[in-house]
Amino acid sequence: MSSPSVIIRSCESLNEVRACVRLQKEVWHFTDLELVPLRMFVVAQKIGGQVIGAFSNQEMISFLLAFPGVRAGNAYLHSHMLAVRSEYRNAGLGRRMKLFQRQDALQRGFELIEWTFDPLEIKNAYLNIEKLGAIARRYSINQYGITSSPLQGGLPTDRLVAEWWLKSQRVRSLLGEGKHPAIAPVATISVPAEVYEWKAAAHARVRAKQVQDHNREQFLKAFSRGLVVLGYECDEKRNGKFLLGRWDEDWAYTAG
Ligand SMILES: CC(C)(COP(=O)(O)OP(=O)(O)OC[C@H]1O[C@@H](n2cnc3c(N)ncnc32)[C@H](O)[C@@H]1OP(=O)(O)O)[C@@H](O)C(=O)NCCC(=O)NCCS
Structure with missing residues (x-):
């Protein structure tokens, strides 16, 4: 469903920002209280963030929202949301949105984009780590509390922080030549495919929670040993x- 006729660009008018809010509601089914409101999209646009849309025949089929952040005096982008309308998924549009985001960020002097997932x-992890070349070494327990989105299945909102080092050799060779970095894994953490069904069905949710609890412990232990998700x-x-x-650490900027 994703084709070259899909146009990806920064959103301009208020009507386009309204379309982002509508698509957000359609994708996450948040209650009104949890929706990121129009005015926060506008703020993001005005303070150096990103509000990017994908359009097919004038219809918005994907949006991305990012805010500028600062850590230890260095500016970076925090990418808060990426959504693709369900009938356009799994055709490369999510990846194209991230590539557009990267180009825009590089043009404006950013070297790092972060987001949580x-x-x-499984799909998001695969896209972030394997197809985009992000790494992860921070874990946030129940970041937003329990949310109204059915995508979360009522589970605590545990998140990994993806770091996308835009100029790293790892990212450049993956995006440029499709070459995956050679990794020597010293630990692995597994997620069974059934987790989607377990999250969706009230009676099976306890199994998803068991995987979450177990993996949370594994991540915290691994990160405290200095290990990083690389693949x-x-x-x-x-x-x-x-x-x-x-x-x-040097690999963020050069080789690796
Ligand atoms: C996450 C999201 C933005 C991805 O968009 P998308 O256009 O479907 O992504 P892409 O097609 O570029 O890439 C998805 C990849 O995952 C693969 N995939 C799909 N389902 C999968 C699964 N269950 N397990 C593993 N990989 C899967 C696809 O095949 C594709 O890989 P490929 O190109 O090698 O075939 C979209 O699914 C979405 O809007 N989800 C709901 C909101 C959300 O979770 N947003 C992200 C957090 S803010």
Whole structure:
């Protein structure tokens, strides 16, 4: 469903920002209290963030929202939301949105984009780590509290922080030549494909929670040992596996 006729660009008018809010509601089914309101999209636009849309025949089929952040005096972008309308998924549009985001960020002098993702979401982990080359070495327990979105299945909103070092050799060779970095994993953390069904069905949710509890402990232990998520594997049944290894800080900017 994703084709070259899909146009990706920064949103301009208020009507386009309204379309982002509508798509957000459609994708996450948040209550009104939890929706990111129009005015926060506008603020993001005005303070150096990003509000990017994908349009097919004038219809918005994807949006992305990012805010500028600062850490230890260095500016970066925090990408808060990426949504693709369900009938346009799994055709490369999410990846194209991130590539557009990267180009825009590089043009404006950013070297890092971060975002958080649910480590139980196998598809998102695969896209972030394996297809975009992000790494992860921070874990946030129940970041937003319990949310109204059915995508979360009533579970605590545990999140991994993805760091996308835009100029790193790792990212450049993956995006440029499709070359995956050589990794020597010293630990792995698995997520069974059934986790989606377990989250969706009230009677099975306890099993998803068990995986979350177990993996939370594994991540915290691994990160305290200095390990970093560097790769992600999916088998033919779509079970997921995080690959953790060593990461040299210098690799964020140059080789690695
Ligand atoms: C996450 C999201 C933005 C991805 O958009 P998308 O256009 O479907 O992504 P892409 O097609 O570029 O990439 C998805 C990849 O995951 C693969 N995939 C799909 N389902 C999968 C699964 N269950 N397990 C593993 N991989 C899966 C796809 O095949 C594709 O890989 P490929 O290109 O090698 O075939 C979209 O699914 C979405 O809007 N989800 C709901 C909101 C959300 O979770 N947003 C992200 C957090 S803010």
